[in-house]
Amino acid sequence: EVQLMESGGGLVQRGGSLRLSCAASGFAFSTYWIHWVRQVPGKGLVWVSRINSDGTTTSYADSVKGRFTISRDNAKNMVYLQMSSLTAEDSAVYYCVRCRVGAYYMDVWGKGTTVTVSS
């Protein structure tokens, strides 16, 4: 079964750091880009970051650039999102999503992990 499973969410203080993980299974992981998309409950989806299939290029939303770092370990079928200098505005459900190389759509989403930044 094709699956993405996020973990690492939780409660963190403002200014703190957190690392989210995304474990992939059931597909050829190294042939997919991976994105992180977040959503404040009751609000819309917001794209956060993406990494290409071999980890050599990354991209970030302006709101997280310089604070978040995306990385991947293809040997372990894992993607990470290192988040630092967190603010209340970073509180959201974070989804890990795959995108096939050469495609322009995200076809498999994880169930999400919740990050809450306390002020």
Added chain:
Amino acid sequence: QSVLTQPPSVSAAPGQKVTISCSGSSSDIGNNYVSWYQQFPGTAPKLLIYDNNKLPSGIPDRFSGSKSGTSATLGITGVQTGDEADYYCETWNGTRSGTHVILGGGTKLTVL
């Protein structure tokens, strides 16, 4: 980054047709494919339409997508109560700093 413009809400009676618009610019929708996602409360989004008008396996052909210029449209015919959900459009925008994904603000479909 810019956000694609969608109406906050639309409504339709069961059996009717409804359309949801998504407006962008020449640098995003005008130059890239559009995808649509369906999200029910408390669950992850699901791919509904890709490459402007293609349906993933398992998506009924009551759903359709189209694109013209800098706008895209999601159509649902024979609306059912089970279609009541949030719908998001999505495309890409290439910038000097790298290719970004852009999402619409979402549209809540209410089935009357």
